Amino acid sequence: MKKKFGMSSMGEMKFFLGLQVEQLPDGIFIHQTKYVKDVLDKFDMKDCSPASTPLAQNHGICPDEQGVKMDETLYRSIIGSLMYLTASRPDIMYPTCLCARYQSNPKQSHLTIVKRILRYLKGCPSIGLWYPRSGDFTLSGFADSNFGSCKQNAKSTTAGFQFFGTRLVTWQCKKQTAVALSTCEAEYVSASSYCSQILWIQQQMRDFGLQFLDTPIFVDNEAAINVTKNPVHHSKTKHIEIRHHFIRDYYEKKLIRIEHVGTDDQKADFYTKPFDKKRFYYLLKLNGLRNLQSGRVIECEAELGNDLT
Numbered sequence: 001m002k003k004k005f006g007m008s009s010m011g012e013m014k015f016f017l018g019l020q021v022e023q024l025p026d027g028i029f030i031h032q033t034k035y036v037k038d039v040l041d042k043f044d045m046k047d048c049s050p051a052s053t054p055l056a057q058n059h060g061i062c063p064d065e066q067g068v069k070m071d072e073t074l075y076r077s078i079i080g081s082l083m084y085l086t087a088s089r090p091d092i093m094y095p096t097c098l099c100a101r102y103q104s105n106p107k108q109s110h111l112t113i114v115k116r117i118l119r120y121l122k123g124c125p126s127i128g129l130w131y132p133r134s135g136d137f138t139l140s141g142f143a144d145s146n147f148g149s150c151k152q153n154a155k156s157t158t159a160g161f162q163f164f165g166t167r168l169v170t171w172q173c174k175k176q177t178a179v180a181l182s183t184c185e186a187e188y189v190s191a192s193s194y195c196s197q198i199l200w201i202q203q204q205m206r207d208f209g210l211q212f213l214d215t216p217i218f219v220d221n222e223a224a225i226n227v228t229k230n231p232v233h234h235s236k237t238k239h240i241e242i243r244h245h246f247i248r249d250y251y252e253k254k255l256i257r258i259e260h261v262g263t264d265d266q267k268a269d270f271y272t273k274p275f276d277k278k279r280f281y282y283l284l285k286l287n288g289l290r291n292l293q294s295g296r297v298i299e300c301e302a303e304l305g306n307d308l309t
Contacts, residue, residue: 019088020128022292029290029297031128032088036121039081043074043118050123051116055095055274059113062151067107075106078114085121088128090171091289092117094159094271097173101152129168130290130297136165139201139212142261143194143219144268145176145186154179156186159271160194161287162201168288170197173271178241184223185240191219191228192247195256202255214254218261218268228258 001007013021022029040046082096095117102110143160150157155178161171172194180186195217202212219225227237228251250256263269270283284300291300 018084022295022297024297026134027130027132027297029128029130029292030088031126031292032085033126033128033292035085036125039085040118040122040125042081043078045115045118045122048115048119048122051119052123052277053275053280054092054117054120055098055113056116057274057276059274061098061102061110061113063102063105064107064109067109070106070108070111072103072106075111075114076103078118079103082114082117089121090161090168090271090287091127091284092120093171093173094157095274097175101150101175124291124300126292127284127289127300128292130288131167135167138165139163139198139205139215141194141198141215141217141256142266142268143187143191143217144266144272145180145183145190146272147180147183147186149273150175156180156189157272158186158190158193159268160190160197161268161271162194162197163288166288170201171271172197181239182223184221184227185237187219187221187224188227188237188240188247189244191217191224191258192244195247195250198256199250215256216259217256218259218266220261220263220266222260225258225260 002009012023015021018032018035020031020033022031037046040048079096079100082092083100086093086096095113099110099114099117139162141160141162143158145159146157148154148156156176157173158176159171159173162169176186176189178189180189198215198217202215205212228248247256247258251258265286267283267286269275270287275283281300289300290297292298
């Protein structure tokens with residue numbers, strides 16, 4: 001690099017745009033522990049009691065038209081800080097995106113839920129992404145949806161992410177643009193959306209001389225899989241927008257394949273709904289997130305805090 005460009009070596013990279021990089025003998029660990037502490041200090045939450053999960057199962061978030069109105073600037077500032085943190089903390093992606101829907105008119109109930117996310121970060125500030133040096137390097141994707149989850153307009157929440165072996169490389173969580181009429185449609189739209197992400201990664205990897213064909217996308221809905229594989233089922237889905245059917249074309253070209261995965265092993269569940277402590281930490285492990293303690297990368301454990309708001 002120094003032969004090609006005018007630059008000086010600053011040694012091993014440890015810190016970059018808020019991301020801390022730990023280059024260990026058996027892999028690389030990326031986290032934002034310092035940024036988490038800065039956020040807690042900024043919003044006077046450094047002495048709060050920790051919570052074991054970022055979102056309660058019975059959170060009940062809604063527009064809350066009769067609720068006490070809160071300072072919009074404060075609420076948006078917290079949301080913005082949390083959104084930047086999702087660069088290495090996909091475990092807070094779903095609750096952060098959920099709370100971000102109410103930035104225009106935040107109420108006390110919304111701020112309480114946002115503060116729970118901060119309390120969760122207080123309990124586990126050093127969770128991050130673990131990229132082991134050895135292991136499988138196969139590209140795979142997971143897609144899921146939570147049918148009709150939005151209480152305002154009944155739109156579904158879509159989630160998807162991609163792995164190289166056990167290494168999480170991209171993740172997304174968003175509300176679908178149209179109302180799905182069935183669970184099958186919501187899952188099919190989700191799979192189609194993340195098919196395009198898989199195709200983009202395949203194209204990027206070709207620049208490095210790596211060929212990924214017939215990449216599996218794991219879906220936990222048999223009906224959505226049948227719609228992709230069997231053209232006879234297409235007659236039952238005429239109401240689905242044409243742009244979502246392109247996944248069938250790439251399935252026939254064998255650039256992707258749709259595989260069934262059991263609901264218990266559906267990693268994308270992590271980004272569509274809240275869970276109890278046991279299930280949440282199981283999904284943390286399944287998604288390749290780890291904790292950093294005393295310079296060692298260990299599995300996350302649900303030991304801190306409680307589920308009270």
